[in-house]
Amino acid sequence: MDPKLGRMTLKEWVAIESDSVQPTPRFRQELFRMMAVAADELRRLGASVDSVDMGSQQLPDGQSLPIPPIILAELGNDLKKPTVCFYGHLDVQPAAWGDGWLTDPYTLTEVDGKLYGRGATDNKGPVLAWINAVSTFQALEQDLPVNIKFILEGMEEAGSIALEELVQKEKDRFFSGVDYIVISDNLWVSRKRPAVTYGTRGNSYFTVEVKCRDQDFHSGTFGGILNEPMADLVALLGSLVDSSGRILIPGIYDHVASLTEEEKNMYKSIDLDLEEYRNSSQVKKFLFDTKEEILMHLWRFPSLSIHGIEGAFDEPGAKTVIPGRVTGKFSIRLVPHMNASVVEKQVKHHLEDVFSKRNSSNQMAVSMVLGLPPWIANINDSQYLAAKRAIRTVFGTDPDMIRDGSTIPVARIFQEIIGKSVMMLPLGAVDDGEHSQNEKINRWNYIEGSKLFAAFFLEIAKLHE
Amino acid sequence: MDPKLGRMTLKEWVAIESDSVQPTPRFRQELFRMMAVAADELRRLGASVDSVDMGSQQLPDGQSLPIPPIILAELGNDLKKPTVCFYGHLDVQPAAWGDGWLTDPYTLTEVDGKLYGRGATDNKGPVLAWINAVSTFQALEQDLPVNIKFILEGMEEAGSIALEELVQKEKDRFFSGVDYIVISDNLWVSRKRPAVTYGTRGNSYFTVEVKCRDQDFHSGTFGGILNEPMADLVALLGSLVDSSGRILIPGIYDHVASLTEEEKNMYKSIDLDLEEYRNSSQVKKFLFDTKEEILMHLWRFPSLSIHGIEGAFDEPGAKTVIPGRVTGKFSIRLVPHMNASVVEKQVKHHLEDVFSKRNSSNQMAVSMVLGLPPWIANINDSQYLAAKRAIRTVFGTDPDMIRDGSTIPVARIFQEIIGKSVMMLPLGAVDDGEHSQNEKINRWNYIEGSKLFAAFFLEIAKLHE
Incomplete structure (x- = not known):
């Protein structure tokens, strides 16, 4: 050549x-x-x-x-x-x-x-x-x-x-x-x-919609007497993952492949300079301190990310709106041997459980819009x-x-x-x-x-x- | 004429x-x-x-x-x-x-x-x-x-x-x-x-920013090892109000004028047809069942509404982004004899408290951008x-x-x-x-x-x- x-x-x-x-x-x-x-x-x-x-x-x-x-x-x-x-x-x-x-x-x-x-x-x-x-x-x-x-x-x-x-x-x-x-x-x-x-990793992407009515409300006129959809949605999204990154959906870790000694050893030899990685990522601190933990949490454990909310006020400024219908978006990265349709059931069951405990008069709808193994x-x-x-x-x-x-x-x-x-x-x-x-x-x-x-x-x- | x-x-x-x-x-x-x-x-x-x-x-x-x-x-x-x-x-x-x-x-x-x-x-x-x-x-x-x-x-x-x-x-x-x-x-x-x-009512409008870095992340590349700003923000916003509409910020009700018998009686005679009001509002159910409670919660009690989030994914579709910096927006309608600067201190103290308990490596900044008595x-x-x-x-x-x-x-x-x-x-x-x-x-x-x-x-x- x-x-x-x-x-x-x-x-x-x-x-x-x-x-x-x-x-x-x-x-x-x-x-x-x-x-x-x-x-x-x-x-x-x-x-x-x-x-x-x-x-x-x-x-x-x-x-x-x-x-x-x-x-x-x-x-x-x-x-x-x-x-x-x-x-x-x-x-x-x-x-x-x-x-x-x-x-x-x-x-x-x-x-x-x-x-x-x-x-x-x-x-x-x-x-x-x-x-x-x-x-x-x-x-x-x-x-x-x-x-x-x-x-x-x-x-x-x-x-x-x-x-x-x-x-x-x-x-x-x-x-x-x-x-x-x-x-x-x-x-x-x-x-x-x-x-x-x-x-x-695979990915299962979810939307969760909370609806009071299609139109928005003004917080001066309705603030104080509504089950506000954003309050419901924030509570739903807040129930998904804790501050250590652990997913709180019951059963979600059930099918994650167990870690063998052989696999564990593989992470040790990988050429990753943590200090350099942290600097180039511009991240002050990761959730984990060792190379092995970081690699395992990127590759062989599921993760849950909340991406955003559609239908709420998302622009600069100070609008006093009570959004009438909002849709939260989050996804779970799937690892062997998780199955997207099992995860879908677990997520729906969990969110329905959290929502029903709020006793809200709003309607909730959960969908898995993408399920890539x-x-x-x-x-x-x-x-x-x-x-x-x-x-x-x-x-x-x-x-x-x-x-x-x-x-x-x-x-x-x-x-x-x-x-x-x-x-x-x-x-x-x-x-x-x-x-x-x-x-x-x-x-x-x-x-x-x-x-x-x-x-x-x-x-x-x-x-x- | x-x-x-x-x-x-x-x-x-x-x-x-x-x-x-x-x-x-x-x-x-x-x-x-x-x-x-x-x-x-x-x-x-x-x-x-x-x-x-x-x-x-x-x-x-x-x-x-x-x-x-x-x-x-x-x-x-x-x-x-x-x-x-x-x-x-x-x-x-x-x-x-x-x-x-x-x-x-x-x-x-x-x-x-x-x-x-x-x-x-x-x-x-x-x-x-x-x-x-x-x-x-x-x-x-x-x-x-x-x-x-x-x-x-x-x-x-x-x-x-x-x-x-x-x-x-x-x-x-x-x-x-x-x-x-x-x-x-x-x-x-x-x-x-x-x-x-x-x-x-008056209004105190707040922003709470949570920042990991200015740029966004891809959830495939970073999901699982970050304190994700959205998880922090959702927890902060979720700590503000419960599903019955009660504001959870300590001290917030301290200066709300107490209800006299005279004032209480005034609500009784007001011409409000609850059924018609509910229908014209297109709201299935309000937080309260009586006319008096509804009027009091609209007029003489404070309310907290979450308006939305700036910086997260807010469009239709399924983007797998981990937003790097997000700003939540909420406001509290103020009633006699609440004072906006006292409320500002209470809100900041509360959010700092919730945030510190999460032990997150992100930065949080709370501002009151509007304080109308x-x-x-x-x-x-x-x-x-x-x-x-x-x-x-x-x-x-x-x-x-x-x-x-x-x-x-x-x-x-x-x-x-x-x-x-x-x-x-x-x-x-x-x-x-x-x-x-x-x-x-x-x-x-x-x-x-x-x-x-x-x-x-x-x-x-x-x-x-």
């Missing part, structure tokens, strides 16, 4: 403003261009490429916009070799120079070994690193040790519209014969030590072993075995529908700033990342010999 | 779109026109009129808009007669046809004896009724039994900007010699029985006696002696600065819908209101004989 050439391609890709979040015809056009450029790149690699038309989406304002095609590409069809499928996305979060960016977000700019640009780490860089890994074998005129498949989408930042439907449809065609699925769309927890990610992989799967060995070869160290506290539905979608081992093998460092201003990927990570993927191909093949 | 003529003038006044709430040059121009038209009307009455230039106001967006003049007018200067000063305002709340109005809000329209139009009852109708009362004496070629002064402003709905300053300035000039101040800017509690208002008059003042007699003469009934649960700062301003008896003598019926769509004044109220004011002039003069 020519690393300079690789960087040139990343520069071209970053220059395409493939923003899927802002639904404008111009950005949508850029997304289509991005998918076409990537398809060409894969064809140059020798892959057979299928750009699947995904139709269009209806926006809330009635506008209809075309969805960029999803690329399905295949390279190699040797039945004796294992088949690895790589998932990536080529759309990006919005970015505007002047919005806190120190360089033009769509001009890849190297400063001190860091390649700044929107999409550099999320997810154009890792996709290109994978492509570069494949082309390295070709440059060295070596046979690829594995069959490779690609599934590349352009709507990840907008909720992966249409992806699940396609995976379902292609289950017995494109995905037949796939042995392993690799996603490289998250970050290490360290600046320097590579990581392998084997789990993500957690994802966890078996870290003894072959590809995890192969990844560890490849990391040792390229980086000379053992990886951090990590999870992600957020919900990345795609891992769970592949695992559930295709039923094969899924692994997340990130390339980006903890300070890459995905989704924020001045997103970057370190040149070192980008180049070594290609080598890691190449070494991974070899290790996976060895395990199949 | 020619009632038809009076209605014609009201039609002309309502046709002027004197909206002080929407700060646009067009509405401001209408306000100036309104004040000029009223000044002309008062001059026709024979009054000497002073339109005091109030300068201009700076809007938050940097725009500067002129403040409509305040009219000071005098009619009669007989030292042997008592002097009654009437306060009114000629600006209105916003209104737009199609916004729920069944008729054009700026075209006074009579339907079944009701005169619909913006400002009809709040406050153009009552101002004209007072003017009509004066002109009745002139039409009958009778000597006015009292000296009359007018103070008419055009910014009441926008917070009476500049009014207090002018009252202070004119204390020893225009207001010297004033014996009584009459305001007719509220409503009866009944559809049929007139009322005299002798008190209003309650107003209460001595109902044995001569003008209250005169008003009762006049009501008996014109309506053949005793009035409801009422208070208003809202805060009407102007009564308190006059009482404090001028030191004379202030009375509110409303003309509008309970269902007039001031501030809402389809505002109206009953033709009967408008016409009998003029007679009431005329009879009041006579009764007041008699008491001074």
Whole structure:
């Protein structure tokens, strides 16, 4: 591989403003261009490429916009070799120079070994690193040790519209014969030590509405004689979690996987500098003092966050309104082996209990509006072993075995529908700033990342010999 | 008085779109026109009129808009007669046809004896009724039994900007010699029985900010290890009032005036049909079951309302944000003899106590952003006696002696600065819908209101004989 050439391609890709979040015809056009450029790149690699038309989406304002095609590409069809499928996305979060960016977000700019640009780490860089890994074998005129498949989408930042439907449809065609699925769309927890990610939390999102009447009241005219919906709602929300972060909903911890000694030990070796983490987070004090507790509470224990209230007075100033109908919003991050529908029952039961004790004349309605299960992989799967060995070869160290506290539905979608081992093998460092201003990927990570993927191909093949 | 003529003038006044709430040059121009038209009307009455230039106001967006003049007018200067000063305002709340109005809000329209139009009852109708009362004496070629002064402003709905300053300035000039101040800017509690208002609640408005950091967090990345500001805030707000409406802040009831038998008896005779009130309010059930309890909790006991939260997620949808800094807003309606600065100390002490028990690492800041005292008059003042007699003469009934649960700062301003008896003598019926769509004044109220004011002039003069 020519690393300079690789960087040139990343520069071209970053220059395409493939923003899927802002639904404008111009950005949508850029997304289509991005998918076409990537398809060409894969064809140059020798892959057979299928750009699947995904139709269009209806926006809330009635506008209809075309969805960029999803690329399905295949390279190699040797039945004796294992088949690895790589998932990536080529759309990006919005970015505007002047919005806190120190360089033009769509001009890849190297400063001190860091390649700044929107999409550099999320997810154009890792996709290109994978492509570069494949082309390295070709440059060295070596046979690829594995069959490779690609599934590349352009709507990840907008909720992966249409992806699940396609995976379902292609289950017995494109995905037949796939042995392993690799996603490289998250970050290490360290600046320097590579990581392998084997789990993500799920999420159950709730709304709780308290209604007296549809219209608001004036506090001068009605204050003192009403069961005010905000008083009820604040009491309901206040019953969910205590000041130590413990969720107060009865039964909620019943199905949380118990902690084994083996798992406990894994947290000890993870490269997380607490002091640095606290400083970069701008948080004075966390709920826990040790690295192990913090990691466990981000990854393997549920958490409950109250997000806000719809329908109350939320603007600056001093309005003397008694909101007539308010909706509180909170969510619980789910961990193995919690089940969203069990959690839904527990939450509803708890809130109904608290509400009935208030003896309020208002009406309460609780809904779970989103129930995404957690994802966890078996870290003894072959590809995890192969990844560890490849990391040792390229980086000379053992990886951090990590999870992600957020919900990345795609891992769970592949695992559930295709039923094969899924692994997340990130390339980006903890300070890459995905989704924020001045997103970057370190040149070192980008180049070594290609080598890691190449070494991974070899290790996976060895395990199949 | 020619009632038809009076209605014609009201039609002309309502046709002027004197909206002080929407700060646009067009509405401001209408306000100036309104004040000029009223000044002309008062001059026709024979009054000497002073339109005091109030300068201009700076809007938050940097725009500067002129403040409509305040009219000071005098009619009669007989030292042997008592002097009654009437306060009114000629600006209105916003209104737009199609916004729920069944008729054009700026075209006074009579339907079944009701005169619909913006400002009809709040406050153009009552101002004209007072003017009509004066002109009745002139039409009958009778000597006015009292000296009359007018103070008419055009910014009441926008917070009476500049009014207090002018009252202070004119204390020893225009207001010297004033014996009584009459305001007719509220409503009866009944559809049929007139009322005299002798008190209003005050208001102390609080913000409580809880801050972890300025930026928000993502609940996937930080949920589980933070003292989340929303959890703290919800606990703070939840500590303020119980589900029976009782305020939980220690000491808050200490200075509330004790209830005498005499006061208690006054509530019994008030014309309030509970069933009708509940239906028109669209409230299933109030906190109290009797008329007396409801009136006392609206008028003579403090109430606490939680208005909302600034800085949290308040839009439709399911955003997984952990707000980094949130500000809760609530207010306490103050009653005699509560003192806003004592309440401020009690609230701060209570919230600091609740917060310290949570042992949170966040920062909390409590502010009282508004502290308006309650107003209460001595109902044995001569003008209250005169008003009762006049009501008996014109309506053949005793009035409801009422208070208003809202805060009407102007009564308190006059009482404090001028030191004379202030009375509110409303003309509008309970269902007039001031501030809402389809505002109206009953033709009967408008016409009998003029007679009431005329009879009041006579009764007041008699008491001074």
